């Protein structure tokens with residue numbers, strides 16, 4: 852069911868400072884900030900030869916990463932995103948297996964304009980999983 856790793860995400864308290872750190876100190880190519888109000892985050896992507904790293908900071912009052920940053924004020928690894936060919940088939944299979952699909956279970960459009968879903972971290976070894984249909 853799982854395809855490639857699309858991105859690894861790091862929640863940060865200050866996106867411009869994190870992007871600058873990746874650009875200047877690590878010498879990486881970083882995209883411009885993209886506000887995603889429906890997801891409660893603003894993101895940039897660090898473009899790497901084999902995958903991407905997503906840096907995300909909270910946007911708005913009800914950001915899903917607010918509690919995470921309260922517990923990890925310096926930031927920290929937040930989720931891993933795997934590609935799937937058919938996100939509805941993946942969701943149905945995961946639900947049948949007893950995994951908790953977050954939100955209302957309907958995919959939202961993610962940062963790449965493709966449907967995404969999230970799976971509860973307590974069901975997968977303490978790691979929040981994002982699925983993206985490609």
Ligand SMILES: C[C@H](C(=O)O)C(=O)SCCNC(=O)CCNC(=O)[C@H](O)C(C)(C)COP(=O)(O)OP(=O)(O)OC[C@H]1O[C@@H](n2cnc3c(N)ncnc32)[C@H](O)[C@@H]1OP(=O)(O)O
Nearest residue numbers: 890892915916918919929953961962963969972977978979
């Ligand atoms: C769009 C874009 C894209 O790429 O396209 C994105 O990625 S958007 C990326 C942002 N969007 C999302 O993350 C959407 C899905 N996420 C969520 O719905 C929520 O973040 C959540 C339900 C996973 C957790 O919400 P919360 O922190 O407010 O809730 P709680 O405090 O009750 O957390 C429940 C338990 O999960 C733990 N927990 C919370 N977040 C994480 C995480 N990222 N990784 C591992 N564990 C985590 C908490 O420490 C707690 O454990 P304990 O009980 O042991 O203390």
Ligand SMILES: [Co+2]
Nearest residue numbers: 860905932981
């Ligand atoms: Co993501």
